[in-house]
Amino acid sequence: MKKVRGMRVIEYLLTVLVIVTLNFALPRAMPGDPFLVLSDVEEEAAVLTEEQRQYYFELYGLDRPMHKQYLSYLGDLLRGDLGHSIYYNESVTTIILRRLPWTLFLVISTVILRTIIGSLLGSISAWCRGNFFDQFLFFNLITISEIPAFITGLLILFVFSAMLGLFPLAGAMSHFTTYSNWWDKLLDILHHAFLPIVTLTLARLGGIYLLARNSVVSVIQKDYLLTAQAKGLSKGRILLWHILRNAMLPIVTRTFLSLGSLVGGAILVENVFNYPGLGLLMQEAVNVHDYTLIQGIFLVVALFVLIANLMADLIYKHFDPRIESNEEATA
Amino acid sequence: MELHLKIKSAINAFKKFSLSGKLGLILILLILLMAIFAPWLSPHPHQRSSGSALIPPDSEHILGTDDLGIDLWAQITNGARISLLVGFGTALLAAVGGGIMGIVAAYKGGLIDKILMRLIDIMMVMPDLPVMILLAAFFGPSLFNIILVLAIFSWIRPARIVRSQVLMLKEQSYIKSAESYGAKSWYLIRKHFLPEVSPLLAVSIIRLSSRAIVAEAGLSFLGLGDPTSRSWGLIIHHALNFQGIYYTSFWRWWLLYPWLALTILTVSLAFIGRDLERIVDPRLGN
Numbered sequence: 001m002k003k004v005r006g007m008r009v010i011e012y013l014l015t016v017l018v019i020v021t022l023n024f025a026l027p028r029a030m031p032g033d034p035f036l037v038l039s040d041v042e043e044e045a046a047v048l049t050e051e052q053r054q055y056y057f058e059l060y061g062l063d064r065p066m067h068k069q070y071l072s073y074l075g076d077l078l079r080g081d082l083g084h085s086i087y088y089n090e091s092v093t094t095i096i097l098r099r100l101p102w103t104l105f106l107v108i109s110t111v112i113l114r115t116i117i118g119s120l121l122g123s124i125s126a127w128c129r130g131n132f133f134d135q136f137l138f139f140n141l142i143t144i145s146e147i148p149a150f151i152t153g154l155l156i157l158f159v160f161s162a163m164l165g166l167f168p169l170a171g172a173m174s175h176f177t178t179y180s181n182w183w184d185k186l187l188d189i190l191h192h193a194f195l196p197i198v199t200l201t202l203a204r205l206g207g208i209y210l211l212a213r214n215s216v217v218s219v220i221q222k223d224y225l226l227t228a229q230a231k232g233l234s235k236g237r238i239l240l241w242h243i244l245r246n247a248m249l250p251i252v253t254r255t256f257l258s259l260g261s262l263v264g265g266a267i268l269v270e271n272v273f274n275y276p277g278l279g280l281l282m283q284e285a286v287n288v289h290d291y292t293l294i295q296g297i298f299l300v301v302a303l304f305v306l307i308a309n310l311m312a313d314l315i316y317k318h319f320d321p322r323i324e325s326n327e328e329a330t331a
Numbered sequence: 332m333e334l335h336l337k338i339k340s341a342i343n344a345f346k347k348f349s350l351s352g353k354l355g356l357i358l359i360l361l362i363l364l365m366a367i368f369a370p371w372l373s374p375h376p377h378q379r380s381s382g383s384a385l386i387p388p389d390s391e392h393i394l395g396t397d398d399l400g401i402d403l404w405a406q407i408t409n410g411a412r413i414s415l416l417v418g419f420g421t422a423l424l425a426a427v428g429g430g431i432m433g434i435v436a437a438y439k440g441g442l443i444d445k446i447l448m449r450l451i452d453i454m455m456v457m458p459d460l461p462v463m464i465l466l467a468a469f470f471g472p473s474l475f476n477i478i479l480v481l482a483i484f485s486w487i488r489p490a491r492i493v494r495s496q497v498l499m500l501k502e503q504s505y506i507k508s509a510e511s512y513g514a515k516s517w518y519l520i521r522k523h524f525l526p527e528v529s530p531l532l533a534v535s536i537i538r539l540s541s542r543a544i545v546a547e548a549g550l551s552f553l554g555l556g557d558p559t560s561r562s563w564g565l566i567i568h569h570a571l572n573f574q575g576i577y578y579t580s581f582w583r584w585w586l587l588y589p590w591l592a593l594t595i596l597t598v599s600l601a602f603i604g605r606d607l608e609r610i611v612d613p614r615l616g617n
Contacts, residue, residue, distance in 0.1 A: 011449075011452050011453070011456075012456065014449075014453060015453045015456050015457060018453055018457075019457070019462075022462075022465070023465075026465065026466075026469045027469065139351075142605070143351075143598065143601060143602075146597070146598075146600075146601030146604070146605070147594065147597050147598060147601065148545050148548065148549060148597060150549065150552055151548075151590065151593055151594055151597060154567070154586070154590050155590070155594075158582070158586070158587070158590075161577065162577040162582060169577050260458045260459075261460075263458065263460075263461075264458065264459065264460035264461070264549075267460060267461070267464075267553075268460075268549050268552060268553070271552065271553060271571070272571075282464060282553070283553050283554060286464070286468050286553065286554055286555060287554060291468070291469070294464070294465060294468050295465070297461075298461050298462070298464065298465045301458065301461045302457075302458050302461050302462070305458035305461070306456060306458070309456050
């Protein structure tokens with residue numbers, strides 16, 4: 001057991017190394033000169049003299065041998081230094097830290113909501129398996145979950161913001177307002193975050209729903225449920241205490257495992273709602289060719305996803321030692 | 332006779348699909364036709380302006396025009412080409428590449444197999460969208476690069492399927508006897524392994540192309556599509572980047588129609604994919 005777990009951790013460390021190396025190698029593998037790209041932002045290639053070029057090369061340490069550059073890059077990363085954004089003229093770490101809370105807010109709210117709603121709907125569906133309500137839920141939730149979140153998001157934005165005007169079209173808070181108290185501020189934040197969270201939750205509901213439905217269906221046929229019913233326990237109590245508790249493990253694992261695709265969805269959905277998190281920042285960085293910033297965001301997001309996956313792995317193995325190391329992971 | 336049988340088996344295959352799957356197949360067929368006949372479907376060019384900017388749908392421009400005066404219907408018919416090209420291109424590349432890797436790894440075994448398995452493990456936990464954004468941003472968003480980037484994240488499934496299939500086949504006695512008669516690797520691969528794995532690969536190609544189409548839509552929605560050949564995602568991206576589009580009525584055609592096209596495409600693909608999985612692997616059924 002211990003050995004298997006160690007192997008998994010090593011595998012993840014290897015992946016982190018691949019990602020970091022990719023981040024280091026990509027700009028250096030790009031055709032052309034970094035300073036050509038730098039000066040090309042204004043659409044006119046500024047010509048550097050040989051002396052200036054030399055100066056910049058030394059300034060950015062590009063004259064040093066590759067392995068030294070790599071080591072100093074790793075050192076910078078360990079100190080939390082992600083470089084300097086050319087466009088915003090600010091440290092990349094500062095910019096990311098300013099935007100990160102919004103993305104985390106979206107992702108965490110979605111995780112909580114979808115887990116609760118998904119398991120509830122799944123149990124209800126399993127409880128009245130085969131009837132119209134079950135089939136209705138099943139078909140719709142699975143179909144929605146196969147449509148990318150940003151497409152559903154656009155529809156929600158069309159209807160509720162653009163046509164009905166019920167929700168704001170962009171941003172995370174209203175501009176130029178002073179809040180009389182924290183309650184107003186909270187309401188404003190929730191008002192802005194509501195549609196993005198609903199979109200992400202809807203798009204991600206299918207997986208949890210299906211999982212809950214399947215586990216409840218399999219538990220329902222067990223003998224101890226008959227006992228519980230014979231004892232005269234209420235339906236709600238049986239559902240909560242006897243069924244959902246047993247379905248919890250796969251749901252928790254699934255939640256961690258799906259954080260990766262959830263973050264991917266959040267990147268796109270933020271762009272639909274103009275929500276100022278990391279996803280919108282990434283698109284802005286792509287638009288202005290701010291490569292250091294793109295790399296920084298990439299690294300933060302990738303590490304976040306990897307940590308979530310590792311946690312899912314470890315939790316699963318911890319609670320269910322029957323799982324073999326090479327079991328087929330379902331995407 | 333041959334053709335007659337083929338049509339019959341195609342009809343039989345169609346019958347196996349559920350109602351939603353049939354709907355999906357018909358819609359995909361329509362989109363396919365739209366892609367093939369794109370230049371003849373629209374009287375206006377899809378790359379040049381053909382009227383004033385931002386006119387609402389009328390008899391001249393049935394879906395209106397965008398901010399450069401380019402006809403939207405022309406862009407949408409042409410966008411169907413891009414989506415399908417990216418989808419099938421990626422799937423083909425991934426299936427061929429992954430298939431070859433799977434066969435070689437399983438057949439040769441040893442170190443090659445170990446390296447491939449480690450690589451697959453690493454790719455499985457790699458967050459795909461962020462890496463794709465990074466690669467597309469650095470290598471420049473040409474159509475070929477997009478296909479390449481998508482294929483990098485798609486070859487894992489075919490490689491695994493093929494590898495496990497070949498591992499199983501390798502132990503069969505007819506392969507063993509072919510080997511003992513002096514069959515070379517290439518002969519075995521061509522005569523025995525490929526025919527056995529190709530039906531599996533064909534199904535995974537359909538699944539892979541639908542994933543690639545969705546991924547391309549996401550990338551180009553972020554502005555990472557090939558600017559010279561506008562896909563549906565890229566039209567949406569440009570419309571969304573139009574300052575204050577929701578305060579005007581422009582979004583009612585400029586955003587709505589490409590969105591509708593993309594929605595129809597992804598929903599049909601989802602329907603078909605679900606049915607395919609059920610037909611190929613009846614254990615999953617519900």
